[in-house]
Each structure stands twice: as structure tokens, then as C-alpha cells.
Amino acid sequence: MYYTLLIKKKYNFSGGIKCLSINTELDNYIINYIPYPKEFFVHVKYNTLKKNMLRVKINQKVLCGEPLTFGDCLSVPIHAPTSGLIKNIEFNSNCFGINKENIKITIISDYLDQWIRLKKINNYKLYSPQSLIKIIYRSGVVGLGGAYFSSSKKLMLSINKVHTLVVNAVESDPYITADYCLMNNYLNEIFIGCEIISWISKVKNIFIVIQEDKIKLISQIKLLIQNKPLFKICIFKKKYPAGSSKIIIQSLTGKDIPYGQHSIDIGYLIFNIATVYAIKRAVINGEPLIQRIVSLYNDKNHLSKNFLIRIGTPINFFLNYLKIKNNLDYMIYIGGVFMNNILIDLNYSISKDINCVLIRKYEKKTKKPINYSCINCGYCVQVCPVNLLPQKLYLHSKYNHHEKAKSSYIMDCIECKICEKVCPSNIPLVKYFKREKIIQNEIDTEIKRKKMFFNHFQQREARILNQKTIVHENKNDFNNTNLMKFSVLEKTSKKEFVNKQEIEKNIRKEILRSSIERAKLKK
Amino acid sequence: MIIILIFSLVSFLLGLILAYTHYLFPVKTDPIINKINNELPQSQCAQCGYPGCYPYAKAIINKNEKINKCIPGGSELIFKITKLLNLDKNIEDINIQNKSLVYTTVKIDEKNCVGCSKCAIFCPVDAIIGAPNFMHTVVQKFCTGCNICLLHCPTNCIKIIKE
């Protein structure tokens, strides 16, 4: 047990569940390559308000790495994964996820794989942080741990604000090995990526967070960081869910990040290991982000493999290549064992936020699990890693008590599905929470809209009042105090003041109303 | 006996203090009116027959006005007000389960606009801009979708669009 001597302290958090480790053979961690398919489907998520993001047309030739969309302040550009012809651009192909519209760009590959000219940078220290961030933005790097948050924006926010960089090498799901595989193969490049980030945001120390069962890797990293005072290694207990940034910060510092705030606000910058690698590739090699490592996890024979896949490869092709053909026998999920979302459309392609494809043999359920009512056993409260009260949230969201649900911090839930797993009554808790979160967001936008409208209205009132005072100051027969009464709000709260002007105004309003009615009749 | 006396004295004093504070800081607005006003969409479009949302909310409480007059709010709003005021009619025939939020705004067909600037006068949130005799346009971000301007355009060039 030589490694236990090296470890001073294991970081831990309350709640969560321990996972059995699976027997993994070493060759499972080697990256496998798969050939390029004929057709790539690139999905672009977009907001309804930003429709003119596209940069390409149908029947246009693209080169590998050419940007397909314009980015804006929220989203980064997306690049062509291979060279070829753009065959089709579809809107609103809603195949995965609810309430998300996207654009689907179909590219036919010409198998030549011609790249655009890449601009390599050898010494990044000659560039200012701002220009480096611009390069990262143009390369389309987003958080590859599943967050899909633009890394350039994160870096931009972090300048002069953070003191610690946390490199997250903890797998978000216990049986995914994508991050481990990446570290095994590209450890040196990851270290360069860390240095680039520390150069950009001037951090004072770098924590590498890793789980305790990766013994070989830990000793390897320890050797590498021996004469680098900046780096430090933090070892986590193997537990689910440790991969969430909220939980990592909580167990490292003991501080909670409330909903709406970011870890940057308390001085920590978190990057997934795959993102760090992508940043290194973007800055040093000038490569845009067009490929990522995806784990394939097979439930039955524990055959997990990692693949380096171009973004946009259809999952159908991927499975065909692996000779998993009889799709009726298998259920395909996106995400790991815990976070799984069932995949409806097999033409959906690998996007930047998919880190695992889970294949399970289809089992006919002999009887449906019955959802009993909550018995207040409190198991869910014990396991929740962010210290919420799932039973309370469940009641509030079931009976539509939106305000109460909000005040019991439903927005802090990280949807880890642990409470659902331990619940003896088989209640699909996270389903309720997801629905409630959507409703909460709707309520938020509604309130914002109302406030905005009311502000505009008040501004208009003020403007009209201003105009009137100017007119009357010229006439010089009214004081300002009387004029205050012409404002609609003012008038309705105090009614005793009636004078000539007001009667005139009432008559005008009467005419207006009758005209509106007439117009309605006409319609 | 003494205890009763003391308590009655104390409560009398407290009552005095309460009355005095109420006299000093009079309650200006009825809280229930404010609550209803918060539920109204704040478009200030006057389609309910009142000059704005607050007067309508006031009329609901003070003048027994019907609650179904706000057009932008729709059935969702009627349901909310019934819940707020504990009225138990109309709840059955309001279908709120599969609602979908669709915000609308209007758009001016800019080729046909003659620049009479009639629409701009009536917009309650100043979302239409343009000078007399020049083309007018709608600032999409500010438009509440209340459709008042539609009725005033002489050339019928304002169209409703989904946001």
C-alpha cells in the first residue's frame, strides 16, 4: 500500500453513493480511431432570437475546420468536421432534448480531409491574454464536461478575479473513462494547457483533482509536478457524483455556490481536463475543436472503449462500425449510467457535450414499477450531495407551489438522480424537478418582461409629462403641481381634482375608446 | 385582579401605539390591488377599457369589474386571479395544462408606411419610432404585442409576428 503513504488527505463530501469498481483491462483505455463517415450531421443549438448565425449556404464547399456559424456573446462558432459539400440545412429538427431548437447541417465528405491553413503559435507568452482568449473563442472551445459553457467567456470573466485553477479530472459518471484515457495519452499537453490558462488569468496555484482509484496516474503526475511549485494534486474519494463543479468547490473549500453565482465569484476557475486539452490544441496548434473523446460503455460484457471521434459523426454510423446492428435488442443512451438520457433518433450525431454512449440490452419489463406515494423515509435527504430536501421539493413541484419550491432552492439541484435511485417508493423525482425548473425559468422571464414593460410605460409617462410642462411653461398659466395630476397613474390614485383640462382629456379618451370599438367592429 | 388590570393597560397602550402609527403612516394602496396588478401583464394597452393595468386592477376590487377583460393575459390570467380572489367559477373550462408560451410582437411593412405617425402616438411603451412623414419601425425588444397600433394604421401595414 505504498500509495496510501503518499496521500495526505482525501477530499470528501456529504451524501452521494459509493460505486463498485469494475474490472477494467488496460487496453480498454487506449484510444481507438474510427473511419470518417460519408455524411456528417452538425447540430447547432440556437436561440429563437438569433437566427442569422449561419455562415454557409447549401451546395457550398467547405474545408475541414472552416467555421459554419458566427458566434455571439453567448455561443461560440462551430466548425466543419471534414472537407466536403454542404448538402442540406434543416431548421427545427427536434430530435434530442425538450424545448431545444436546433439547426442541422448535413455535410457530405469528399474523403480528402483538406484542412484550412492553421496558424501555429510556438511561444504563447508573446501574446496578450485578450488575444489568446480571442483565439480560443474562434476555435470554438466549450466546456467538454457536459456544461457547454463557452470557455472564452469563462476566461474573460476570470481575469483579475481568480486565484486558483481547478483542473477537473474526476469523471462525471463512475464508469466513464474518457478523461482517464485522455490523461494517460496526453499528459504533457494537458500540462501545457494548464500553463496557458494560468498565463491568461494569472492564477497563483493549480489544483489537479483526481479520484483515488487512478493510482498509476497519480504517481505519474506526482513525478511530473515535483519541481513545479504551482501545481498541487488533490485526491477525491471514489463516489458519485463528484464531477460536478459545485461539489468539487464544496469539498475543496467548504463553501457553497448559490444558484446564479459562479465559482469564479469566490476565486476558483474550474476546467474539465478535456477542455484544457482543447485549449492547448487551439492555442499552440491553432486547431479548432472538431474532435473529442467519447466513451462507449456496454452494460453487459463490461467492454468499455474510448474513441476519438469527429464531432458530427452520426451515432448510427458509429454503432454500425462496431457491428452493433440489431437496434431493437439494444437501448442506446447518451450519458453514463446515472445521467442517462434515452436516444430517440439514431441519426443524432456526436456533439460537443456528449462524453459517453451507453448501450444496454433491452429487457422486457415484466411488470411496471409502481410509484407509491412518499413515505417520508428520508433516504433521499441523506444522499443528496448538495444538501437539499428532495421530498420537500417533490411535494412542492407536484402540487405546483412554485414560490415554495423556489424558496427551498430547487434551482440548486444538479439533477444527479441519486435521490431517485435510493427512493423505496420508485418516485421519478428528477422528472418532477426538471419540469419544475422549466416552469421556474418561465416565471422568471415573465417577471422580467413585466418589469421591463412597466419601466417603459413609466418612461413614456415621464416623457409626456415633460412635454406638457414645457408647453404650459410657455403659456404660463399653470403651476407644475397641478400638472402632476395629468399622469395616468397619479390621476387614478387621486380623483378629487377636476378642472377644465381634465374634462377635455376625458372627452378625448371617450372619443378614443369609441374609435377603438368602432375599429373592432370593423374588424 | 392586578394581572388583569396590567394586561388590559398594556394592551390598551399597544392599541394606542398601533392607532397612532397607522395615523402617521397611512396605508396608501390596498395590498390586494397590488397583488392583482403584479399578475397583470403590464402591457398598459388599455384593451380592458381602463387606461392601464393598475386602474384595471383597482376596478376589479373597487367596482366589481369582470376579471376576463384583459386580452393579452388570456385564460391563464383569469385562472390566476380566480385563485387569488378565491372565486370558484370558471376554473373547469380553463385549460392551463398544455399551455405554450407564445409571445407576439408586431412588425411594420416598411414599404407601405406613409409616415402618418398615428401608430406611434398610441403605443403605450414607446416601441414605435420614426419621425412624421418618414418610415416608422417597431423596436422588437420593447414591443409588448398589445396590438393597439394595428387599429390606428390607415394603410393596414402592421402585421403580427411570433417572436
Ligand code: SF4
Ligand atoms: S437529483 Fe437533485 S435533489 Fe436529488 S440528490 Fe441529486 S442534487 Fe439532490
Ligand code: SF4
Ligand atoms: S426517498 Fe422517496 S419515499 Fe423516502 S422521503 Fe424521499 S421521496 Fe419520500
Ligand code: SF4
Ligand atoms: S388589457 Fe390587460 S395588459 Fe392591457 S391595460 Fe388592461 S390589464 Fe393591462
Ligand code: SF4
Ligand atoms: S400608422 Fe401605419 S402608415 Fe402611419 S406611421 Fe404607423 S405604420 Fe406608418
